Amino acid sequence: MTVEVKSGTTGGIGTSPVRPDGTLKVTGEFAFSSDLWADRMLWGATLRSPHPRARISGIDLTAALALPGVHAVLTAEDVPGAKHYGLEHRDQPVLAMGQVRYAGEPVAIVAADHPETARRAAARIAVQYEVLPPVVDGEAALDPAAERVHEAGNLLRHVPIRKGPQDLTAPVVVVGEYEVGMQDQAFLGPESGLAIPAEDGGVELFIATQWLHGDLGQVADCLGLPPEKVRLTLAGVGGAFGGREDVSMQVHACMLALHTGRPVKMVYSREESFFGHVHRHPARLRYEHGADADGRLLYVKARIVLDGGAYASTSMAVVANATTLGIGPYRVPSVTMDGYAVYTNNPPCGAMRGFGAVQACFAYESQMDRLAAAVGLDPVEVRVRNALEPGDTMPTGQVVDGPAPVAELLRRVRDLPPFERADPDPRELPGGVANTTHGEGVRRGVGYGIGIKNVGFSEGFDDYSTARVRLEVVGGEPAAVVHTAAAEVGQGLVTVMAQIVRTELGVQRVTVATADTTIGSAGSSSASRQTYVTGGAVKAACEAVRRELHRRSGGAAGADLVTVLGEGPVDETVEWRHKPTFPLDPGTGQGNAHVQYAFAAHRATVDVDVELGLIRVVEIATAQDVGRALHPQSVRGQIAGGTAQGLGLAVMEEIQVVDGLIRNPSFTDYLIPTILDVPPMHIDVLELGDPSAPYGLRGVGEPPTISSTPAIVAAIRAATGVDLRRVPVRPEHLTGT
Incomplete structure (x- = not known):
């Protein structure tokens, strides 16, 4: 652009400007969705099934409707449109119809003038259940003789991967069976939203979500309304990690608002939140690695079973990720892998940070440690010998066409100085280590892990984002407004969008408009994709603005920007797509399924009291290629x-499900790491630009979750000598009690 812009613009890409929402959040002034309020507002509540599997033989609403202050009690018969919703496969009832398939499934909803009245009314609804034996084991669900959770059967998707010759043998073979427990996203803000009936017969929904347009399609269909009569606006989101991709109370709040003609707010309690969103799939995995005497892989055979729970959610995509990424960032000439996602009567599972790659990484990295021991190599060296490089092929046959610094990441974390005990040594303090010991039984261990993750939606999904950039004169100086439907869920996207506009247009004043559905879709804030895809759309919209400015100025060098904008604002809307992906071959799993690959490595140091089974992670070193750090401080934070x-997954986090029932739906019993559990971290950021991505960037958010778990467990094995094959690791796994 030859138009003159003011020099000295700050806060562009590559810097770390203060996040506009940061101060408000840390001071408690930020308005989250649970803070919403409207005049004449009613409160919604949900009655949920206490049984994981049962037929509904009758529902009596009389006592609930008789309670003063109750304005509506609705069941499946009151759903005005489509009776089912779902992200990929619409199999989940808005409200249970004839049967329930998991404990916690919504059966009826209530609107009342006080939240406690709504809860009391829900408790008065009398439901007659014919309790049936639940299907709660994923492996058993695959048996053709098993009871069917859905009429079509229990198999959601089978993904076979076949690469290279299938009959190879090897002089060194290691075999292992592994298990991953069900993890919760544990976001701090439970599900909440406010629905307001509109004068045109439609509804306005202010909602904490990850995907405004994903919600819009499902909500409009279930309400029996055209999409233009359902308008969604992003409310303040208190974390997500995949748990807000699926619809929870969106349709319920809108139904109650339309039925009563008044605004209705729904806010889940913490306990209810455990039933109100999907979780990480529990998994069982069997791996066989064959290698030569030097530790170079010849083949991998694997079987992965993911328990998807009662409804599909994103299980079909998750199992594809688990299998296509299931050998890790390694060069393997022969792969035989089968991934299965199955229905059970356990709580539904779907998207969570890492999206299938987490479960697979724990297994294949455990196998790499076993292989290192079998051939007498250092755990890092055996990984380096097999590390992917640019030009290598994935199990799907896709060529790795961008930087793949697998060996470099491993060497970086290995070569960092070893962790030294703090001074004074904790064993010398009152109470000793963890207030339980003076260190008599404490052993130290070091372990490594590296993982691979795809970035963006895969398998031919039309993955795009829409961005509108408006440049105008405000108060005598140029100012820009950027508008997308991309959900800011705490990852810092609003900051990055403003940085891109400052960089591309050279203007200091940038406003990020509230995300809503009055603009085209930006896709989901998941798959580490928003900076890549929505950032790409914002960049492209800015380029369109520059072209229009160039046209107006006639290409004259040095034209004043304010003068050129005197003709009126420049307003450009762009849809931006990355390079295409393609479906997997259903028989062989071959195909260019993914957009981009991201890598992270970890070294973990742990102290374990082998007598008490207590674990403390004392240091973590990590190295990750981020392509380009647009906001370096946020990158390190991610x-x-x-x-x-x-x-958390390695040593404490697990939803305890017994016979289909969640036993620990609270942060008292479901433990998440606190600041006292998170050790000092050495973070090494590489910036090896991806030539296909805007600014060369690479998705950042998910890879560190993937490789940290196996690194920590490897360190615990090194300290204890116990062959650990399940996460999270519990004290009884170490002491045998």
Whole structure:
């Protein structure tokens, strides 16, 4: 652009400007969706099934309707449009119809003038259940003789991967069976939203979500309304990690608002939130690695079973990720892998940070440690010998066409100085280590892990984002407004969009408009894709603005921007897509399924009291290629946060499900890492630009969650000598009690 812009613009890409929402959040002034309020507002509540599998033989609403202050009690018969919703496969009832398939399934909803009245009314609804034996084991669900959770059967998707010759043998073979427990996203803001009936017969929904247009399509269909009569606006989101991709109370709040003609707010309690969103799939995995005497892989055979729970959610995509990424960032000439996603009567599972790659990484990295021991190699060296390089092929046959610094990441974390005990040594303090010991039984271990993750939606999904950039004169100086439907869920996207506009247009004043459905879709804030795809759309919209400015100025050098904008604002809307992906071959799993690959490596140091089974992670070192750090401080924050979430899965986080019932739906019993559990971290950020991505960037948010878990467990194995094959690791796994 030859138009003159003011020099000295700050806060562009590559810097770390203060996040506009940061101060408000840390001071408690930020308005989250649970803070919403409207005049004459009613409160919604949900009655949920206490049984994982049962037929509904009758529902009596009389006592609930008789309670003063109750304005509506609705069941499946009151759903005005489509009776089912779902992200990929619409199999989940808005409200249970004839049967329930998991404990916690919504059966009826209530609107009342006080939240406690709504809860009391819901408790008065009398439901007659014929309790049936639940299907709760994923492997057993695959048996053709098993009871069917859905009429079509229990198999959601089978993904076979066949690469290279299928009959290879090897002089060194290691076999292992592994298990991953069900993890919760544990976001701090439970599900909430406010629905307001509109004068045109439609509804306005202010909602904490990850995907405004994903919600819009499902909500409009279930309400029996055209999409233009359902308008969604993003409310303040208190974290997501995949748990807000699916619809929860969106349709319920809108139904109650339309039925009563008044605004209706729904806010889940913490306990209800455990039933109100999907979780990470529990998994069982069997791996066989064959290698030569030097530790170079010849083949991998694997079987992965993901328990998807009662409804599909994103299980079909998750199992594809688990299998296509299931050998890790390694060069393997022969792959025989089968991934299965199955229905059970357990709570539904779907998207969570890492999206299938987490479960697979725990297994294949455990196998790499076993292989290192079998051939007498250092755990890092055996990985380096097999590390992917640019030009290598994935199990799907897709060529790795961007930077793949697998060996470099591993060497970087290995070569960092070893962690030294703090001074004074905790064993010398009152109470000793963890207030339980003076260190008599404490052993130290070091472990490594590296993982691979795809970025963006895969398998031919039309993955795009829409961005509108408006440049105008405000108060005598140029100012820009950027508008997308991309959900800011805490990852810092609003900051990055403003940085891109400042960089591309050279204007200091940038406003990021509230995300809503009055503009085209931006897709989901998941798959580490928003900076790539919505950032790409914002960049492209800015380029369109520059072209229009160039046209107006006639290409004259040095034209004043304010003068050129005197003709009126420049307003450009762009849809931007990355390079295409393609479906997997259903028989062989071959195909260019993914947009981009991202890599992270971890070294974990742990102290374990082998007598008490207590674990403390004392240091973590990590190295990750981010392509280009648009906001370096946020990049480091994403890496630290993702690592902490992987730590949680390694040693504490698990939803305890017994016979289909969640036994620990609270943060008292479902443990997540606190600041006291997260150790010092050394974070090494590489910037090896991806030539296909805007600014060369690479998705950041998920890779650290993937490789931190196996690194920590490897360190625990090194400290204890116990062959650990399940996460999270519990004290009884170490002490045998």
